[in-house]
Amino acid sequence: MPLFEIRGLVKRFGDDLVLNGVDLDVERGEWMTLIGESGSGKSVLFKLMCGLIRPDDGTITFDGRDVTRISEKEWIEVRNEIGVLFQWGALFDSISVMDNVAYALREQRVLSEEDIRARVSESLAQVSLPGIEEMWPTDLSGGMQKRVALARAIVTRPTVVLYDEPTEGLDPINVTRVNRLLAKQRADFGVTTLVATQNMQAAFGASDRLAFLHDGEFVKIGTPDELRAWDDPRIEPFRRASELRAKTRPSIPG
Numbered sequence: 652m653p654l655f656e657i658r659g660l661v662k663r664f665g666d667d668l669v670l671n672g673v674d675l676d677v678e679r680g681e682w683m684t685l686i687g688e689s690g691s692g693k694s695v696l697f698k699l700m701c702g703l704i705r706p707d708d709g710t711i712t713f714d715g716r717d718v719t720r721i722s723e724k725e726w727i728e729v730r731n732e733i734g735v736l737f738q739w740g741a742l743f744d745s746i747s748v749m750d751n752v753a754y755a756l757r758e759q760r761v762l763s764e765e766d767i768r769a770r771v772s773e774s775l776a777q778v779s780l781p782g783i784e785e786m787w788p789t790d791l792s793g794g795m796q797k798r799v800a801l802a803r804a805i806v807t808r809p810t811v812v813l814y815d816e817p818t819e820g821l822d823p824i825n826v827t828r829v830n831r832l833l834a835k836q837r838a839d840f841g842v843t844t845l846v847a848t849q850n851m852q853a854a855f856g857a858s859d860r861l862a863f864l865h866d867g868e869f870v871k872i873g874t875p876d877e878l879r880a881w882d883d884p885r886i887e888p889f890r891r892a893s894e895l896r897a898k899t900r901p902s903i904p905g
Contacts, residue, residue, distance in 0.1 A: 654679040655676065656676055659708060670696060680841055682844040686863045687863065702729065706719060731807055732809050732811065734807060735813045736813070742800055748786050748788065756806060793825075798828075805842070811842065812844060851889040855878070863886060
């Protein structure tokens with residue numbers, strides 16, 4: 652049974668049809684990357700998959716449970732299994748790094764405050780940012796903010812993490828660093844990994860499968876080799892950008 656099973660998913664915003672009957676299976680433990688141009692519906696799909704917005708039609712099944720129209724109270728329980736890294740990090744500027752990363756754990760009301768602080772410190776260490784708990788988001792570089800957001804996404808030890816443009820806006824060195832962190836999370840904890848990106852070069856290097864979203868539909872789903880060999884003009888801009896990134900990719904130690 653797939654971890655996520657999506658069938659006939661439709662989402663409109665007024666007259667704008669963003670997703671037009673999307674079908675997608677995500678297997679437990681796999682790394683799947685969603686490729687598509689800006690505005691193609693990748694972020695909308697992620698919001699649907701974690702219950703932040705509701706579909707107009709179709710179904711979403713998570714771990715064997717139909718979550719399409721469950722209540723917000725029920726979604727709170729389901730979201731304990733789903734970590735999300737939003738496109739721009741979405742840190743709260745008015746609270747410390749500690750409180751940002753601890754937010755979901757405190758909402759769960761399961762761990763003691765001492766255990767929460769220990770879990771936050773562990774998660775920050777996993778993203779190579781130990782000891783910054785008392786800093787504020789505005790004190791951090793863009794790359795550091797992205798990694799704090801990643802720590803927040805993994806602190807609950809979710810079954811799956813949705814990474815929305817995890818390297819958007821980062822310099823090449825931080826792109827490489829963040830991609831390594833995502834791979835480490837999967838290797839160390841078996842996290843099912845979904846990445847939405849326009850960076851096909853990174854997608855080819857890490858993914859088990861890729862799904863190409865165009866005009867609200869998945870027009871191609873397959874392995875990296877299958878996407879490389881796919882002769883379709885719609886994917887050419889991404890392929891050319893991938894080749895350019897490969898030529899300029901930096902080498903960083905560790």
